[in-house]
Structure formats: C-alpha cells, structure tokens
Amino acid sequence: xxxxxxxxxxxxxxxxxxxxxxxxxxxxxxxxxxxxxxxxxxxxxxxxxxxxxxxxxxxxxxxxxxxxxxxxxxxxxxxxxxxxxxxxxxxxxxxxxxxxxxxxxxxxxxxxxxxxxxxxxxxxxxxxxxxxxxxxxxxxxxxxxxxxxxxxxxxxxxxxxxxxxxxxxxxxxxxxxxxxxxxxxxxxxxxxxxxxxxxxxxxxxxxxxxxxxxxxxxxxxxxxxxxxxxxxxxxxx
Amino acid sequence: xxxxxxxxxxxxxxxxxxxxxxxxxxxxxxxxxxxxxxxxxxxxxxxxxxxxxxxxxxxxxxxxxxxxxxxxxxxxxxxxxxxxxxxxxxxxxxxxxxxxxxxxxxxxxxxx
Numbered sequence: 469x470x471x472x473x474x475x476x477x478x479x480x481x482x483x484x485x486x487x488x489x490x491x492x493x494x495x496x497x498x499x500x501x502x503x504x505x506x507x508x509x510x511x512x513x514x515x516x517x518x519x520x521x522x523x524x525x526x527x528x529x530x531x532x533x534x535x536x537x538x539x540x541x542x543x544x545x546x547x548x549x550x551x552x553x554x555x556x557x558x559x560x561x562x563x564x565x566x567x568x569x570x571x572x573x574x575x576x577x578x579x580x581x582x583x584x585x586x587x588x589x590x591x592x593x594x595x596x597x598x599x600x601x602x603x604x605x606x607x608x609x610x611x612x613x614x615x616x617x618x619x620x621x622x623x624x625x626x627x628x629x630x631x632x633x634x635x636x637x638x639x640x641x642x643x644x645x646x647x648x649x650x651x652x653x654x655x656x657x658x659x660x661x662x663x664x665x666x667x668x669x670x671x672x673x674x675x676x677x678x679x680x681x682x683x684x685x686x687x688x689x690x691x692x693x694x695x696x697x698x699x700x701x702x703x704x705x
Numbered sequence: 706x707x708x709x710x711x712x713x714x715x716x717x718x719x720x721x722x723x724x725x726x727x728x729x730x731x732x733x734x735x736x737x738x739x740x741x742x743x744x745x746x747x748x749x750x751x752x753x754x755x756x757x758x759x760x761x762x763x764x765x766x767x768x769x770x771x772x773x774x775x776x777x778x779x780x781x782x783x784x785x786x787x788x789x790x791x792x793x794x795x796x797x798x799x800x801x802x803x804x805x806x807x808x809x810x811x812x813x814x815x816x817x
Contacts, residue, residue, distance in 0.1 A: 628784035662711035668780065693715075700712045 470550060472543065474501055476513065477555040480562050485553065486510075492550070498538035499527050501552065502566065514565040522680065525616035529566050530555040535621035537680040557621040559634075573617050573636070580637035581659045584644060585652035595649045606646035610639045610688050612681045619675035619685055631664035635675035635685030638666055642688030645695060654704055657696050661705065666692035714776050721773035728766040753815040760816045767808030775801035 470492045475485040488505050499517055506513040517527040522540040529538050531546050532553050543552065560568035588595065597604050619635035620626055626634050641660045644650045660666050669689045676684040699705045739748065753759045775797040782788040782796070 625784070629780070658708055662708040663780065663783070665708075667711055667715045696712055697716060697719075700709070700716060705709055705712055 472501060472547065473551050474505065475551075475553045476502075476505065476566065477562075478513070478565055480564055483562070483565075485555075492543065496543045498529070498531050498536070498541045498543060498546065498552070498554070501543060502529075502538065502554065514563070514567045516567050523614060525614035528557055528616040528618045528621070530558060530621065535618040535678055537616050537618060540680065557617050559621050559623065559626045560617065568617070568621075570617060573620050573634070574615070576633045576637040577615075577640055579659065580633050580641040580665070581652060581656040582637060582640040582644065584647065584650055585655075586649050587651045588649070597648055601648075603646050603648045606691070607643050610643040610646075610683050610685070613639055613643075613683055614681060616680065618678050618680060619683075622674040622678040624672055624674065625668055625670055629664070629668055632668045633660060633665050635669075635689070638669070638692060639683060639685040639688045642691050645692070653695075654699060657692070657699050658705060660692055661696040661700075666696065669693075714779075718773055718776040721769045721776075724765065724769040725773055728762070728769060731762065732766065750815060755816070760812065763812040764809065767805060767812055770808060771801045771805035774804060 472490045472492045474488045474490050476488060477483055478486045488509055490501050490504050490509075493500070499520065502513070502515050503517075506515065515527070515529070517539060518524040519526070520539045522537060525537070527538045528535060530536075530553075531538065531541060532548055532551075534546070535557055536546070546552070554566060556562045556566050557568040560570065560573060563569050613636060615636060617636065619639075623632075623635055625632050638660055641656050645653050645656060662668075666689045669686070671686055671690070673684075673686045676686045679685065696705065739752070742748075753763075778797050778800060779793065782793050788796075
C-alpha cells in the first residue's frame with residue numbers, strides 16, 4: 469500500500485497548506501481522502517459534503533489546481549504521482565479550510581431570476597410538453613445542474629469581474645427561458661443582459677470543460693445573447 | 706451603464722465586426738493583388754487618388770474600427786484594471802474619436 473502526500477489548505481483567506489500522509493486505496497475518491505484526514509488525523513479540518521454520490525453539489529474543491537466534485541473524483545485520475553493539493557473553490561470567500569462561502573454564488577441565481585414563474589394554478593391541468601420538442605431539449609440540456617459551483621470557480625471572467633453572474637446562474641436563466649411553461653422571459657432577459665450578465669462571457673468554455681454533469685453553460689449563455697438580441701431589436705428590452 | 710445600453714453596445718460591436726470581416730477580406734485581397742508587380746507609393750496613390758470608391762470603402766473601414774475597438778476596450782479596462790464608471794466611458798469615447806481622426810486623416814491623405 470502506498471501513501472498519498474496531501475497538502476490541504478488550512479485557515480481562512482489567510483492561511484497555509486498543511487501536509488498529511490494518507491494511505492492510498494484502490495478506487496479511493498478525493499472525498500475519501502479528506503474524510504480520512506478529518507476522522508483519523510485531524511478532527512479540526514472543516515469541509516463540506518452530504519450525499520457522496522454526485523447529487524447534492526456540496527463537496528466541490530480545488531484539486532491540484534482544478535475545481536472538481538470530490539465525491540466522484542478518483543485519486544488515481546487526478547493525483548500527480550502521490551501528491552494531492554486541496555484548496556477551497558476559487559472565486560468565493562473562504563469560510564475555513566476547504567469550506568467556501570456559497571452565498572454570493574446563490575445570490576446571483578436569484579439576481580438572474582432563477583426562480584420558475586408559471587401562470588397555472590393547481591386547479592389547472594398539467595402542462596403538456598413534448599419530450600422531443602426543441603424547447604424541451606434546450607431545457608433538458610441545462611436542467612441537471614447540481615449547483616456545485618465548479619463552473620463558477622473555473623470561470624476567469626468571475627475572477628476579473630466580481631459582478632458577473634457566472635455560468636451556473638446564467639445556465640439556470642437559460643433553462644427557464646427554454647421552459648415553455650415559464651412566463652417571465654422578458655424580465656429574466658433584462659436581469660441577465662449587460663456587462664454583469666451574458667454579454668460579459670468571453671466563451672473561454674472553462675465552465676463547460678469542468679462541469680461534472682457535462683452541461684454546457686457556454687451554449688446557454690450564447691442562447692441568452694441571441695434571445696436578448698431578439699428582444700432588444702424588437703424594442704422590448 | 707444600463708442593461709439596455711450595454712446590450713445596444715454589444716449589438717453595435719457585433720454589427721461592426723461583420724463590417725470589419727468584410728473590409729479586412731477586401732483589404733487583404735487588394736494588398737496581395739496590388740503588390741504582384743512590386744510595391745511603390747506611386748502605384749498606391751495612383752489607385753486611391755481621386756477614387757470615390759476607395760474613399761468610401763476605407764472610410765467605412767475606419768469608422769467600423771473606431772466603433773468596434775473602443776467597445777471591446779471597455780471590458781478589458783474593467784477586467785484588467787478594475788476601471789469602471791463614467792471616466793472609463795469618457796476614455797473609450799476619446800479613444801474612438803482618436804482612432805476615427807487618425808484613420809480618416811490617413812484615408813484623406815491618399816485620396817487627395
């Protein structure tokens with residue numbers, strides 16, 4: 469059995485990397501490594517997780533410089549030899565150790581009008597949306613976002629422009645705009661247009677590259693730009 | 706700047722990019738074609754002097770540049786220098802005017 473040499477960020481915004489030695493196992497995930505450190509070596513280590521199966525979006529961290537969901541990231545795929553460096557997600561304030569403060573991330577979903585706005589009540593019949601319709605497919609493309617913040621941490625535009633809503637919030641807005649039941653399209657387009665919204669995207673595609681759910685926020689943002697252009701040219705923005 | 710004006714600038718930049726794509730293509734083809742027999746000032750001036758067509762073409766080219774580049778400079782200034790607000794808008798406006806003035810000066814110099 470070999471040993472992993474793991475450097476882990478300790479502290480808040482000001483802190484340092486602390487080294488730990490963790491036994492290496494087959495099929496070991498990065499979250500397994502962090503859990504081992506906290507349970508067997510240093511119980512003061514702060515980190516966040518919940519489901520452990522890639523559903524909840526809680527456990528994202530920076531692993532060897534790359535934002536990843538740690539519960540489904542195998543050490544074998546990402547370790548540089550026997551070295552692992554773990555830091556909290558980039559572009560977010562650090563609460564402590566590996567825990568990033570997600571408030572700004574989710575506040576931006578709200579700012580992008582990420583809430584569904586329907587016109588039907590519970591006394592109405594179900595909306596019927598054909599599974600193979602273009603609108604349904606467009607919504608499907610982005611609906612599986614788990615809100616892990618990996619795309620937000622991967623995005624250089626977020627690091628340069630703190631007001632930028634970021635890939636996840638814009639993907640959410642695009643998903644709702646593609647939802648034929650939603651009735652807040654123009655309001656939402658107003659919320660996501662401009663230098664803090666979809667027009668700030670440089671199409672670097674880091675979000676698309678890193679999304680663990682293989683969503684392409686880049687495609688959604690391009691869709692938003694087209695939708696905003698149409699509404700603006702019609703004089704309705 | 707508001708959402709509406711940001712969006713308008715984005716549309717204008719897209720439109721000017723389309724104009725520039727055409728202008729650059731015509732310009733490069735002209736350059737490659739024109740230097741086949743050697744490159745002389747006399748030959749260039751012979752083509753452009755008094756030509757309303759080339760005056761119009763390069764005027765459009767210059768104006769498209771002067772519109773396109775300052776809009777693109779806005780996010781660069783914000784993202785690299787953290788420069789926002791009215792002073793940034795004034796700077797990029799001045800930059801656009803400078804590009805237009807220098808460009809039109811060159812266009813007129815080979816027309817007259």
